[in-house]
Every structure is written in C-alpha cells, then in structure tokens.
Amino acid sequence: MASIRSRNKRLIVDFYYMGKRCRETTNLIDTPANRKKLESIILNMEAEIRLGIFNYAKYFPKSDKAAEMVALNDRKECINTNVPSFKQFATLWFSEKEIEWRDTYKRKIQEIIDMYLLPEFGTKAIHVIKKTDVLAFRSSLAKVTYGKANKHLSAARINSIMVPLGMILKEAAKRYKFDNPYYDIKALKQPKTDIQPLTLEEVWTFINGVREDYRHYYLVRFFTGMRTSEIDGLTWDNVDFNRREIVIKQALVKGKIVPPKTQESYRAIQMSPWVYEALKEQQEISYRRSDYVFCSHTGEPLDYNNVNKRIWHPTLKVLRLKKRNAYQTRHTAATLWLAAGESPEWIASQMGHSTTKMLFNTYSRYVPNMTRQDGSAFEALVNRSQITQACTDKETSK
Template identity: 85%
Template sequence: MASIRSRGKKLFVDFRYLGVRCRETTNLIDTPENRKKLQKIIERMEAEIVLGTFNYAQYFPKSDKASKMMALNDRKECINTSMPSFKQFAELWFSEKEIEWRDTYKRKIREIIDMYLLPEFQGRPIDTIKKTEVLAFRSALAKVTRGKVKKPLSAARINSIMVPLGMILKEASKRYKFENPYEDIKSLKEPRTSIQPFTLDEVWKFINWVREDYRNYYLVRFFTGMRTSEIDGLTWENVDFDRREIVINQALVKGKIVPPKTQESYRAIQMSPWVYDALKEQYKVSYKRSEYVFCSHTGEPLDYNNVNKRVWHPTLKALGLKKRNAYQTRHTAATLWLAAGESPEWIAYQMGHSTTKMLFNTYSRYVPNMTRQDGSAFEALVSRSQMAQASTDKETSK
C-alpha cells in the first residue's frame, strides 16, 4: 500500500509498481490539507494499478523513472497478451537485446525507435503491419529533412533506421507465427565512402603550417591512422615508449570513454620515428596537466567539433587545400603505407581491420596515382624475364 512521507517540507509518495519500489516527490507542502488531497490521489492511483490502467508518466511527468516504468508496463502487457502492439513488442525486444550492445549503439537504437518507429507504428497490432506499409514508411523517410539547410536523410541514415524495424518485425513474426512483412526488402544502395587522402607533400605542408599546439596531434593522426574517437580518448597509460607502441583499448564518444568500435579495433599501433618524437614532445606539454595525451588547456579531452571548426578547416583554407573532413587523416595513413609497399596484413592490423579485404576495396585504387605503378611494374618484370631468357638462349647457341 502506498504511503505519504515528507522530505524537505515537500510531500512524496512511496509505493510499489510492477514489483519496483517507487518514490516520487510532489510539489505539495507538508500540511494536513495537502496530505488529505494527496491521499485521494493515491487511492485513485492504487485503483488504476489494480485495474491495469495506471499511467506512470501521467501522474509523474517530470520523473526520471517515468520512461523506465512505462517500458516495464509495455513489456508486461506484451508478455501477457496474445498479440501485442508494435510499441509493446518493440519495448520487449529492446529490453532483451540491449545487454548485447555498447552504450553508444544502445542510445542510437533507442533514438531510432522513439523518433521514427513509434510515431509511425506504435498502436498497431504487430501482425497487421503489411509490407506495403513498410515500403511506404521508407519512402516517407526520404522526404524527411534535417538541419537549417533542410538536408534530406541520406541512404545510409534511412538504412540505419530500417535495420531495427526489420529486426523487430522478424523476431515478432517468429514468435507469433505470422508472415514477416520485412521479408525480401533490400537496403538502399549507398554511395561509396568519400576517400580523399592527402599526398605526402600535402601532409607535411599541413603539419608545418598548422598551429604549433596542434602540430603533434595531427602528426600522430596522419601517421597512425587512428580514428578520431581513438586519438581523442588516448591516455598516457596507453602510450608505451619502451616498446614504441600505442595501445588502443578505448575511445572517446560524446564525452564518454567507451570500448573501441569493434573487437579488431583492440590493437597496438607501432610508432614511426616521427610519431615517437611527436609524443615525446607532447609528453612535456600535457603529461602533468592531464591523463589525456591531447587535451584542452584545462586538461579536459578535446572536443572534435571545436577542433575541426577552429583548427582543421581554417588550416585547409589557408593552405588552399581541398575541403575535406578530418577522418581523411586515417585514409591518408592507409594509402601512404600501401604506397610504401608495407605488408597488407600489417596495415590491416594497424588500422583495426579484421581482414585485408576492406583495405583493398577502400584504398587500393589510390595507390597507382601515388606510386605511379599502373601496370608498368608488371611490364618491367616481363621485360626483364625476356631479356634474361634471350641472354640464356644466346649463351646456349654458342
């Protein structure tokens, strides 16, 4: 049974809902009159809980616990009903799957469900959703715009929204024995990732021009292929000067330290002499100030949006270099290593790729332009073989 208590002269309600103890503070001052008023509210709450019509968010709209309790209720109803609504099953599916995901991916899926899927399908019995409606929903996404310039959603973004929808419908169709409306729906074709690596001359031009306090930062980026989240989350404990290695076991995403992007992303990057010297210089600058190798003047990790706006893009503009995002430093490292003739397996490991397939699919088309080896190496090999054979034949004929 719910009880009324007082905290800081304000009344709060102590009750249990779905097996969870809940304490919710009200705006009512602790007076006899307000206690009577609150008691009537509690009696109505308890009646609705018994009838199964209690709406947590309606009673406590500002509560941090409201969304959690509403989700619990949806999952309970989903389990107890013969055919749940889309919202009920989506909440159940999310609660079962979230243990498998990183926090960043969990937030991404939660955002997609709340922002796109529930407004479209939430009250529908899940077995009544048809394939034509799924396709119509996808078409509607192509008309959604975002930002000040009203930019439409990209094919990649639309695909990322459709993936959890497909997973939810597939799982529901298996459990409740109905035809999966997502069957045979293919992903939209996405344009190839824009790869705009720097030439080696452009790399040195950038490093020699950029602000002195960011020179080490960009030198390390260009010659290690680290992702933005990896270098921004790099701490001194993961820099091994004795072994000349940078250990990647964490990343900085939206201000939080999280595990690396994939299992293969856990790796030890070898320091080239330039990277080693840059980190030694950086050690003098930031070691006593922060646990982060590259940090702000207050010791906090770098805000990549701020760095891009204040350093990266102004430097490109000042040098007359093509406008591109800072992730191109990673692409640059890969193409330079390939151009230098490094082992593809070694490069894939340095980049955090599971195989060399992605390496060749993404970067190999840039290597001929950098090495000027566009078939001439093979021609030279055959020519040398012909000359050697001719020489042998000539000696034999004597």
C-alpha cells in the same frame, strides 16, 4: 446504419464506428446525383466495417478523427488477438537486447525507435504490419529533410533506421507465428565512401602549417590511422614508450569513454620515429596537466567538433589544400602505408580491420597514383624476362 445529411449545401455522412458517432463532411454538393454516389460509397463502408477491414483514414484522410479512430482500431486488434502493439513489443525487445550493446549504440537505437518507428507503427498490432507498410515507410524516409540546406536523408542513414525495424519484426514474427513483413527487403545501395587522402607532400605541408599546439596531434593522426574517437580518448596509461606502442582499448564518444568500435579495434599501433618523438614532446606539455594525451588548456579531452571548426578546416583553407573532413587523416595513413609497400596484413592490424578485404576495396585504387607505377612494374618484369630469353637464345645459337 449510416445516413446522409446536408449542411451548407455539402453532404455529410453520419455513422457509428468503434462505438462512436462520427459525422464527416464531404466535398460533394447536395444534389440527387451526388446523394446516389454517396449512398454507393456508404454501402462499401458498412461492408468493410462489418468485415473488420474498414480504414477510416482511407475514406476521410483529412478528418481530425482519423488518427484517433486508427489508434482505437489498433488497440481493438491487439485486445482481440492477444498480440502486442508495435510500441509494446519494441519496448520489450529493447529491454531484452540492451544488455548486448554499449551505451552509444543503445542511445542510437532508442533515438531511432522514438523518432521514426513509433510515430509510424506505434499503435498498430505488430502482426498486421505488412510488407507494403514497411516499403511505404522507407519511401517516406527518402522525403525527410533536415538542416538549413534541407538535405535529404542519405541511403546509409535510411538503412540504419530500417535495421532495428527489421530486427523487431523478425523477432515478433517468430514469437507470434506470423509471416515476417521484412523478409526479403534488401538494404538500399550506398555510394562508396568518399576517400580523399592527402599526399605525403600535403601531409607535411599541413603539419608544418598548423597551429603549433596542434602539430603533435595531427602528426599522430596522420601517421597512425587512429579514428577521431580513439585519439581523442587516448590516455597516457595506454602509451608504451618502452615497446613503442599505442594501445587502443577505449574511445571518446559524446564526451564519454567507451569500448572501441569493434572487437578488432582493440589493437597495438606501432610508433614510427616521428610519432615517438611527437608523443615524447607532448608528454612534456600535457602529462602533468591531464590523463589525456591531447587535451584542452583545462585538461579536458578535446571536443572534435570544436577542433574541426577552429583548427582543421581553417588550416586547410589557409594552406590552400582541398576541403575534406578530418577522417581523411585515417585514410591518408592507409594509402601511405600501401604506397610504401607495407604488408597488407600488417596495415589491416594497425587500422583495426579484421581482414585485408576492406583495405583493398577502399584504398587500393589510390596506390598507383602515389607510386606512379600504373602497371609499369609488370611491364618491367616482362621486359626483364624478354631480355633474359633473348640472351639464352643467343647463347644457344653459338
């Protein structure tokens, strides 16, 4: 049974929990009224201990022993129920799933598990995790900051952290027959992708103003819509001058050649005359030096962070073009193709999209500004119809 002691005029609770003696100093001054108050609290504590629902951290949140006792309780729960801890099951789940993933995705999931999920849920028996725990964890992610500017995690980043948590809990719930605590938790709403394509005039301004040894690189980016990882990983064996095609079947991610982002990303991009000429000229420069179409002076593939810092952003600044990220070259290709009236199905295939839905959702709002139609095509159609009808009526009245 717990007892009350006093030290330095502060009341202390002396009790046993999980076979260990615990002595916790309270904020209560040693007075008869506070002793009576503490006796009531102790009665609740002892009842919860007997029922197996005692939460050490709830009663003593600042205690050095709180984390230790929570971990002990979690291990006891795992032993008594023969259900693994979150860490044990997450390790098993990862070992079973990794065969389905490419290396970059495996690293991403492992990083999320190690950095975010295990510190929060690691020692808990997986079946005792409640929906309230999951929602509280997600709320805590919104308070995380990073970098010198102390930026908060974006909704997209929080969603990406929550995805493996949901997958782990769903699989565990099926195997150990408990209600999935992730059920019915929706992803956070994400703001639409910030699209800032360049106009055709701005494209040529950039190409003509960029450093000469990067002119071909950016011309190909602007007129093919290739992702950064695709153009940086492009090798000469995937450039077919006879068919005038660039074959996308690999990408460069964190210095390693990996498969493309999605199944639809495997594709053949048609070379426009400008792209064909640029690649022909580039062949004279780098073909004998490297397997990579665009490479450093040592023949190594380009480091996109270095290129962005040394070439992309300084060039925008010197040419007084609006600041934007280099991925806008891909968005620019899509909007220029749409503005030119190319088939949406063809554009989707060139971009590596499975359908035209993403194409219209992402880019269509920019087309009127570039074509300067803004509904005038429909107006012209109606006007032509009215003129034709008027001529018909006139002929009829004769």
